[in-house]
Amino acid sequence: MSRDATDTGRGLSRRGFLFGGAAAGVGAAVALGVERTLPAQRQAELDAAGLNGARTVAFHGEHQAGIDTPIASHATYLGLDLHDDTDRAALARMMRVLSDDASRLTAGEGALADTEPELATVPAALTVTFGFGPELVRRGGGASAVPSWLGALPAFDIDALEDRWSGGDLLILVSSDDAVTVAHAVRMLLKDSRSFATLKWRQDGFRRAYGSEVSGTTMRNLFGQVDGTTNPEPGTADFDRVVWAGDGWLAGGTSIVLRRIRLDLDVWDEVDPVARSFSVGRDIHTGAPLTGTREADEPDFEATTAAGNTVISPVSHIARSRPVDSREVIFRRGYNYDVAPTGDGVSESGLIFACFQADVDAQFVPIQRRLAEGDLLNTWTTPIGSAVFAIPPGCEPGGYVGETLLG
Amino acid sequence: MNAVRTPARLVALAAIATLSLAACSSDSDAEATADAAASGEITITDPWVKTVESGMTAAFGELVNGTDEAVTLVSAETPASSETQLHETLSDESGGMSMSEKEGGFEIAPGESLTLEPGGNHLMLMDVTEPIEAGAQVEFTLTFEDGSTFEFTADAKDYTGAQESYAPEEDMEMDMGSDS
Numbered sequence: 258m259s260r261d262a263t264d265t266g267r268g269l270s271r272r273g274f275l276f277g278g279a280a281a282g283v284g285a286a287v288a289l290g291v292e293r294t295l296p297a298q299r300q301a302e303l304d305a306a307g308l309n310g311a312r313t314v315a316f317h318g319e320h321q322a323g324i325d326t327p328i329a330s331h332a333t334y335l336g337l338d339l340h341d342d343t344d345r346a347a348l349a350r351m352m353r354v355l356s357d358d359a360s361r362l363t364a365g366e367g368a369l370a371d372t373e374p375e376l377a378t379v380p381a382a383l384t385v386t387f388g389f390g391p392e393l394v395r396r397g398g399g400a401s402a403v404p405s406w407l408g409a410l411p412a413f414d415i416d417a418l419e420d421r422w423s424g425g426d427l428l429i430l431v432s433s434d435d436a437v438t439v440a441h442a443v444r445m446l447l448k449d450s451r452s453f454a455t456l457k458w459r460q461d462g463f464r465r466a467y468g469s470e471v472s473g474t475t476m477r478n479l480f481g482q483v484d485g486t487t488n489p490e491p492g493t494a495d496f497d498r499v500v501w502a503g504d505g506w507l508a509g510g511t512s513i514v515l516r517r518i519r520l521d522l523d524v525w526d527e528v529d530p531v532a533r534s535f536s537v538g539r540d541i542h543t544g545a546p547l548t549g550t551r552e553a554d555e556p557d558f559e560a561t562t563a564a565g566n567t568v569i570s571p572v573s574h575i576a577r578s579r580p581v582d583s584r585e586v587i588f589r590r591g592y593n594y595d596v597a598p599t600g601d602g603v604s605e606s607g608l609i610f611a612c613f614q615a616d617v618d619a620q621f622v623p624i625q626r627r628l629a630e631g632d633l634l635n636t637w638t639t640p641i642g643s644a645v646f647a648i649p650p651g652c653e654p655g656g657y658v659g660e661t662l663l664g
Numbered sequence: 665m666n667a668v669r670t671p672a673r674l675v676a677l678a679a680i681a682t683l684s685l686a687a688c689s690s691d692s693d694a695e696a697t698a699d700a701a702a703s704g705e706i707t708i709t710d711p712w713v714k715t716v717e718s719g720m721t722a723a724f725g726e727l728v729n730g731t732d733e734a735v736t737l738v739s740a741e742t743p744a745s746s747e748t749q750l751h752e753t754l755s756d757e758s759g760g761m762s763m764s765e766k767e768g769g770f771e772i773a774p775g776e777s778l779t780l781e782p783g784g785n786h787l788m789l790m791d792v793t794e795p796i797e798a799g800a801q802v803e804f805t806l807t808f809e810d811g812s813t814f815e816f817t818a819d820a821k822d823y824t825g826a827q828e829s830y831a832p833e834e835d836m837e838m839d840m841g842s843d844s
Contacts, residue, residue: 350799354821369712370724370821452715452798452822 422642462592
């Protein structure tokens, strides 16, 4: 779900500034409100050049890619369980192989021993991100290496978790603007995982296609809700403080909380726009808080109606998810899912909610606890999967992700 | 092969080739090849060996002769196998493909490369005794006709191809044994 956990009042973000620069002539007066419109002077046209296919995102670096890099249109999350005999030495071999695959594929080359290298030539901003579950960390570095927050989240009353979407020892997150590229990379990485682990679950997510709207536009989930406003901006000190861990083998890494949240669209259909806006605390059409006019406006939780009630309901989503403590900030990177329905419904849809933070217990859990206790959106949303992984720091060429734990 | 003399003219030409490749292509293999041609050395690009529990397997890569003289690869050794052969894959009388030991070794012209790949030429490890596991690093030493040697490390990768026989039901080891 959308979690407006980062109401830090960043009116004109870097994102807005960059767009202002791109729309030359409009100048500094460009506000976030126009972000979701295309530049006025351009006709919609066929993009015949295919330029985005060649775009690469560096695999190597201080941090793993796929976290603070621009979000791609497609993401596949793979949860794997380690074989019983995959010990520390085997983990190092596994991560060396997978890191090498990732570094080649993200550069637009076939992996070593790739049987279909022709499919690798269109990276389209491919990123591969690895995460470690508690069992992997324990095998790799002993119990003392497992961060206190790494494990199943506390049970929440709203949860209806299914094992087939939960847990796992190794996370591989593959994302790209091209679904064929994702399919090839996923297959290559899973083939090279087979000696060490088995696939437990796979979750495929999507957002708007690349080029369909202005880059950096806050996504709408399948409720139609603008989802992800007030996220920390990558490249800022604020973002660094929220996301990157500073200690031990995880220094330069982070954590991911992955929640599969089913959206009951058939019942949401019964809710009129006013009630939808009331539940969220934002105008369902514009994403603006009910006390403002633009998405970027700071919500006024004190403003009252003539009848004396607050304009933004205290049990609305944004009221419940705003930080109580200044540490309660997370960085969200959500995707939609839409799979074949079972039973009588016409849809089985929802959100692959993902958020990154240095410390799950300090930053994410308090927000989730408040939402579980009372959030009008809970009426139509059900968490059906949950997993937490430590995301190791990045590596340099010749190194591998996880070497700070396994090396 | 570190002592091979390289004419300055060749280096300059190769450097130009590298620049033009870098300018118009994202094919880093091609760049690597051009770099190697300028190196004055024997190099290998993307060496790998197919994982195996025991018995036979094969190693691959792009062996580049960056010197200004032809070289002939005559033998290969690795601690992973008691015997290693140089193999080529050719059409056989039955219309299929079969592999056999390369008589006289592989000659590589100056600036050219020898492609070792599944279904083609390869280094054949005849008798692996300890499992070669995915992600392991396996040392190889190549010997050339003039007695010089070249060492490299290959990454072990799981690979279900390179079975030398394309009938899935056939016993791979028996098939390869009869060929070699």
